[in-house]
Amino acid sequence: MQTSVTPTHCPYCALQCGMNLTPVPDGDGGSVVEVTERTDFPVNQGALCGKGRTAPALLSSRVRLTTPLVRTDGELRPAGWDEALDRIAEGLSRTRTEHGPDACGIFGGGGLTNEKAYTLGKFARVALGTSQIDYNGRFCMSSAAAGGIKAFGLDRGLPFPLEDIPRTGCVILVGSNLAETMPPALRYLTELKENGGTLIVIDPRRTRTAEQADLHLAPRPGTDLALALGLLHLVVAQGRTDEAYIQERTSGWEEARAAAMAHWPEYVERITGVSVPQLRETVRMFCEPESAMVLTARGPEQQSKGTDTVGAWINLCLATGRAGRPYSGYGCLTGQGNGQGGREHGQKADQLPGYRKLDDPAARQHVAEVWGVDPDSLPGPGRSAYELLDAMGTDIRSLLVMASNPVVSAPRAAHIEERLRSLDFLAVADVVLSETAELADVVLPVTQWAEETGTTTNLEGRVLLRRQAITPPDGIRSDLYVMRELAARLGVEKGFPTDPEEVFEELRRASAGGAADYSGITYRRLVEEGGVFWPCPAEDGDGDGGRDGVHPGTPRLFLDRFATPDGRARFVVVSHRPLAEEPDEEYPVLLTTGRVVSQYQSGAQTRRVDELNAAAPGPFVELHPRLAERLGAVEGEPLAVVSRRGRAVAPARITTAIRADTVFMPFHWPGEGRANTLTNPALDPVSRMPEFKGCAVRVERVGSV
Ligand code: SF4
Numbered sequence: 001m002q003t004s005v006t007p008t009h010c011p012y013c014a015l016q017c018g019m020n021l022t023p024v025p026d027g028d029g030g031s032v033v034e035v036t037e038r039t040d041f042p043v044n045q046g047a048l049c050g051k052g053r054t055a056p057a058l059l060s061s062r063v064r065l066t067t068p069l070v071r072t073d074g075e076l077r078p079a080g081w082d083e084a085l086d087r088i089a090e091g092l093s094r095t096r097t098e099h100g101p102d103a104c105g106i107f108g109g110g111g112l113t114n115e116k117a118y119t120l121g122k123f124a125r126v127a128l129g130t131s132q133i134d135y136n137g138r139f140c141m142s143s144a145a146a147g148g149i150k151a152f153g154l155d156r157g158l159p160f161p162l163e164d165i166p167r168t169g170c171v172i173l174v175g176s177n178l179a180e181t182m183p184p185a186l187r188y189l190t191e192l193k194e195n196g197g198t199l200i201v202i203d204p205r206r207t208r209t210a211e212q213a214d215l216h217l218a219p220r221p222g223t224d225l226a227l228a229l230g231l232l233h234l235v236v237a238q239g240r241t242d243e244a245y246i247q248e249r250t251s252g253w254e255e256a257r258a259a260a261m262a263h264w265p266e267y268v269e270r271i272t273g274v275s276v277p278q279l280r281e282t283v284r285m286f287c288e289p290e291s292a293m294v295l296t297a298r299g300p301e302q303q304s305k306g307t308d309t310v311g312a313w314i315n316l317c318l319a320t321g322r323a324g325r326p327y328s329g330y331g332c333l334t335g336q337g338n339g340q341g342g343r344e345h346g347q348k349a350d351q352l353p354g355y356r357k358l359d360d361p362a363a364r365q366h367v368a369e370v371w372g373v374d375p376d377s378l379p380g381p382g383r384s385a386y387e388l389l390d391a392m393g394t395d396i397r398s399l400l401v402m403a404s405n406p407v408v409s410a411p412r413a414a415h416i417e418e419r420l421r422s423l424d425f426l427a428v429a430d431v432v433l434s435e436t437a438e439l440a441d442v443v444l445p446v447t448q449w450a451e452e453t454g455t456t457t458n459l460e461g462r463v464l465l466r467r468q469a470i471t472p473p474d475g476i477r478s479d480l481y482v483m484r485e486l487a488a489r490l491g492v493e494k495g496f497p498t499d500p501e502e503v504f505e506e507l508r509r510a511s512a513g514g515a516a517d518y519s520g521i522t523y524r525r526l527v528e529e530g531g532v533f534w535p536c537p538a539e540d541g542d543g544d545g546g547r548d549g550v551h552p553g554t555p556r557l558f559l560d561r562f563a564t565p566d567g568r569a570r571f572v573v574v575s576h577r578p579l580a581e582e583p584d585e586e587y588p589v590l591l592t593t594g595r596v597v598s599q600y601q602s603g604a605q606t607r608r609v610d611e612l613n614a615a616a617p618g619p620f621v622e623l624h625p626r627l628a629e630r631l632g633a634v635e636g637e638p639l640a641v642v643s644r645r646g647r648a649v650a651p652a653r654i655t656t657a658i659r660a661d662t663v664f665m666p667f668h669w670p671g672e673g674r675a676n677t678l679t680n681p682a683l684d685p686v687s688r689m690p691e692f693k694g695c696a697v698r699v700e701r702v703g704s705v
Contacts (some may be wrong), residue, residue: 007465008465019055024046103395109135109336109342110403114484127487139410142343143310147309150570151562152569162460165189229259230267231286246318480500536554599612624659643677
C-alpha cells in the first residue's frame with residue numbers, strides 16, 4: 001500500500017480542483033483514500049465542493065463493478081475478462097463483416113483522460129476502421145467551440161486564466177450557475193466585486209449565482225442571441241464602439257453592425273422580456289470600465305442556434321475592443337472534467353489529435369505518420385453524438401460506450417433508450433452499472449481516477465496530471481487495457497500501449513504543430529510545475545520566459561493576434577430566431593433544464609454516493625407561484641411535465657426565482673423524473689448541439705401530496 005500523500009485532481013467538473021489523497025487502511029486488509037486540502041493548486045486553493053470532497057466514496061463502494069458482466073439468456077452474469085473481451089470483439093467483428101465498419105459506433109466521454117480520449121479515437125479509426133465516433137461533450141460545449149473557432153480561429157474554453165476574472169472591470173455571466181456547478185470558482189466573482197468590479201448574471205432563474213450579481217437579467221429561455229444583439233445595438237447607438245480596435249484587429253464589422261442595428265431595444269425587450277432600461281444599464285456597466293469579459297456556459301450554448309448565440313456575444317466583445325486584451329474578452333466555462341482535453345485529441349467525429357480537422361489532407365498525413373498507417377486508410381468525419389445515437393438499430397448496429405450514460409443525458413432520452421435496445425450488440429465500459437450499462441450485452445469494470453495516472457485539461461486550457469494514489473481492486477482493468485486487448489482481437493497487435501505516459505508521449509507527437517499543441521509538455525513538467533497551458537510547442541518560440549529553451553506554455557491567447565489566417569478576429573452576421581419549438585395552446589409553458597450542486601451530469605456516480613444522494617435525492621419541477629396557482633398545485637405535489645416526446649413526473653418546487661412562463665427540471669436522474677425524456681433534439685446546424693435549454697411543455701397535476 002502506498003502511504004505517501006498524492007497531490008492530484010478531482011474526478012468531476014472542468015475546474016479540476018487540486019486535492020491531496022492519502023491511503024488509509026480500510027480495516028479489511030486493503031486501503032481507501034482520504035481527501036485532504038491541497039493549497040498549492042491556484043485554481044481552487046484548497047477549496048472543494050461536496051462532490052470533490054466525497055469523491056473517494058465510489059472507489060470502495062459496494063455498488064461499484066468489480067467483474068465483467070456478459071448477457072446470457074437475457075440476464076447479465078459475471079464473467080472472466082477473456083470471455084467478455086472476446087464477446088465484444090466478436091460483436092464488433094460480426095457487424096463489420098455483415099454491414100461494414102461504419103455500422104460500428106463508438107461513444108466516448110468528456111470524463112476520459114487525454115490519453116484515453118486519444119486512444120479511443122485511434123482505436124475507432126485504426127483498429128475498427130469506423131468513422132462513427134463522437135462523445136458526450138457534443139452535448140456540453142460544442143457551440144462555444146464552434147463559435148470560438150469561427151471568430152478567433154481557435155477554441156480554448158477560457159483564453160485566459162481564471163485568476164484574470166477578479167482583475168477585470170465587469171463580468172457578464174451568461175447562462176452559468178457557478179454556485180451550483182463549480183462552487184470553488186465563486187470566489188473569483190467575490191474577489192471581482194471586492195476589487196470594485198461589477199457582475200451581471202443572465203439567467204431565466206434567480207440562481208444562487210444570480211443572487212451575487214449587481215444586475216440580474218432574466219430573459220425568456222432561448223432569447224440570449226436577441227439579447228446580445230440588442231446590447232450591441234445600444235453600444236453602437238451610444239457611440240461606445242472601439243473603432244481603432246475594430247479597424248486594427250477585426251474583419252466583417254459593417255455586416256455585423258447592420259444586423260445588430262435591426263434589433264432595436266424595444267424589439268429585443270418584446271422578445272426577451274428584459275426591459276430597455278435594464279439593457280441600457282448593462283451596456284453602461286460593461287462599457288465604462290477599461291476591461292470587461294463575457295463568460296458563457298450551457299444556457300446560451302445548448303440551443304439549436306447556440307453557435308450563432310456565442311457569435312453574438314463575441315461580437316459584443318469585439319465591437320467594444322475587449323477580446324485579446326489583458327483581463328478582457330470572451331470565454332466559455334466548459335463543464336465536464338476533461339471536456340476541454342476530450343475535444344482536442346480525436347474522439348470528436350470530425351477531429352484528429354491536436355485539434356486537427358479530419359478532412360484536412362496535411363492533418364491526416366501528419367497523424368497517419370505518427371500512427372504508422374496509410375493516410376488514405378483513415379476514415380472521414382462521422383455523425384455527431386445525437387445523430388449517431390439516433391441511427392442505432394438502423395445504420396449503426398453495434399456500439400461501444402466509454403464513460404457515458406446517454407440513457408439519462410441524451411435529449412429525447414426515451415427514444416434513445418429504445419434505439420439502444422434495438423442494437424445488435426452493445427458494450428459499455430464504466431465503473432458502475434449505469435442505466436446505459438444495464439442495457440448492454442457486455443459490461444467492463446474499469447479503473448477510476450485515483451487508481452490510475454493520466455492527464456486532463458481544465459477549462460482554462462491548463463494541462464494537469466492526475467496521479468495514481470491507490471491500487472485498483474482485483475478484477476478491474478484500465479480503459480487503455482480494454483482498447484489494447486480489443487485492438488489485438490481485431491487484428492491490430494501494435495500501437496495501443498497501456499502505460500499512460502507512453503500514450504502521452506505519442507499524443508505529444510500527434511499534437512505537434514496542431515492548434516492544441518502539447519509537444520512541449522511532459523509528465524515531468526506537469527509534476528514540477530503543477531500544470532502547463534497549451535499551446536506549448538516543444539521549443540521556446542519567443543525565448544522570453546522558457547527555461548533552457550523550454551516553451552513556458554500560453555496562459556493568455558490572442559494578445560498579439562488571433563488564430564485566423566490574417567490574425568484578425570471575425571465578426572459573424574447573426575439574427576434572432578425563435579426556439580425550434582415555441583409554446584402553443586397544447587404545450588403553453590417553456591421547459592429549461594440544468595444542474596444541482598450535489599449531483600454531476602447523468603448522476604451515474606454521484607447518485608451512488610450516500611452523502612450526495614441525501615442532499616439531492618431526486619428531481620423536481622421548479623415553477624413560479626402564478627403558474628402553480630393556475631394549476632392549483634402546491635409545494636411537493638407530484639406534477640407531470642409533458643412534451644411532444646414524453647412525460648416526466650417530479651414534485652413541485654414553487655419559487656419566485658423562476659419566470660412565470662418557464663419551468664425548470666434538473667437532469668441528473670433516470671426513470672419517471674428523467675428530464676431528458678422531454679428535451680428537444682433539434683440540432684444547431686454548425687455545432688450539432690441539441691436544444692436542451694428550451695422546449696414547449698404542459699404541466700399537469702397527477703395526484704395530491
Ligand atoms: Fe470537483 Fe468541480 Fe467540485 Fe472542484 S468544483 S471539487 S472540480 S466537482
